[in-house]
Amino acid sequence: MRKKSSQSALSYGGCGLLTKLGVLGMVPLIGWHLTLAAQKESRSPTPKEEVKTMLAKVKWFGHATVKLSGSKIIYFDPYQITHKDQADIILITHEHYDHLSPRDLEKVQSQQTIIVVPSGTKNLPRGQVRTIKPGDRTVIEGVEIQAVPAYNTNKAYHPKAAGYVGYVVKLDGITYYHAGDTDLIPEMKNIYPDVAFLPVGGTYTMTAAEAAHATADIRPKVAVPIHWGAIVGSRQDAENFKKLATCEVQILTKVE
Numbered sequence: 277m278r279k280k281s282s283q284s285a286l287s288y289g290g291c292g293l294l295t296k297l298g299v300l301g302m303v304p305l306i307g308w309h310l311t312l313a314a315q316k317e318s319r320s321p322t323p324k325e326e327v328k329t330m331l332a333k334v335k336w337f338g339h340a341t342v343k344l345s346g347s348k349i350i351y352f353d354p355y356q357i358t359h360k361d362q363a364d365i366i367l368i369t370h371e372h373y374d375h376l377s378p379r380d381l382e383k384v385q386s387q388q389t390i391i392v393v394p395s396g397t398k399n400l401p402r403g404q405v406r407t408i409k410p411g412d413r414t415v416i417e418g419v420e421i422q423a424v425p426a427y428n429t430n431k432a433y434h435p436k437a438a439g440y441v442g443y444v445v446k447l448d449g450i451t452y453y454h455a456g457d458t459d460l461i462p463e464m465k466n467i468y469p470d471v472a473f474l475p476v477g478g479t480y481t482m483t484a485a486e487a488a489h490a491t492a493d494i495r496p497k498v499a500v501p502i503h504w505g506a507i508v509g510s511r512q513d514a515e516n517f518k519k520l521a522t523c524e525v526q527i528l529t530k531v532e
């Protein structure tokens with residue numbers, strides 16, 4: 277994960293400014309000083325084809341449940357699962373019932389499945405469980421996985437001291453960030469994923485507007501709103517996020 281320098285005049289222009297300039301790589305005469313600065317500070321708009329490719333292996337099962345199907349099958353926070361599957365790796369962001377659900381885990385795990393949970397988790401699920409702390413990096417089944425902090429800054433549901441996490445996963449050359457239940461936190465500036473799954477439902481996590489603000493710090497190639505449509509958050513929250521975000525946003529259709 278590259279570390280980004282602090283913001284410049286260009287960083288808040290975000291995707292909007294770059295859209296006006298066109299694809300920078302194809303217009304070298306604009307001046308490469310600007311091009312270099314722009315590449316460092318902000319990403320050019322992601323071509324539609326690239327967005328399609330990056331999301332081709334992604335399924336959203338509602339709420340915070342995301343599946344990546346690449347060389348490995350990876351689930352984040354399986355909840356309200358109505359199908360059977362055999363995950364290679366299951367990543368749990370924290371112990372709340374809508375993220376760590378033993379009944380739903382059983383539907384997508386096999387004896388070989390490795391389940392990763394934050395180290396403070398009180399009721400460990402059954403199976404091959406490994407624990408992780410914010411900041412830890414590991415490689416499981418050849419997949420690079422980093423746990424990053426996830427916590428509230430203006431509410432008390434997810435205190436920083438609890439050690440809840442989000443995950444940055446590199447699978448088949450694409451970097452995915454699942455933020456977990458979090459507010460906008462300074463650590464997001466050090467995450468530079470291709471795809472970001474961000475909670476937008478409010479109450480327990482960022483609101484749509486706060487998540488949109490976070491995209492200016494995270495700068496993913498594409499962001500996907502999660503944590504809406506069940507318990508908290510509405511379609512309108514997902515739409516507002518899309519309207520306000522400074523990057524490409526795809527609202528995924530829930531897979532039943």
Ligand SMILES: [Zn+2]
Pocket residue numbers: 370372375433434457480
């Ligand atoms: Zn939670």
Ligand SMILES: [Zn+2]
Pocket residue numbers: 340372374375457480503
């Ligand atoms: Zn939650």
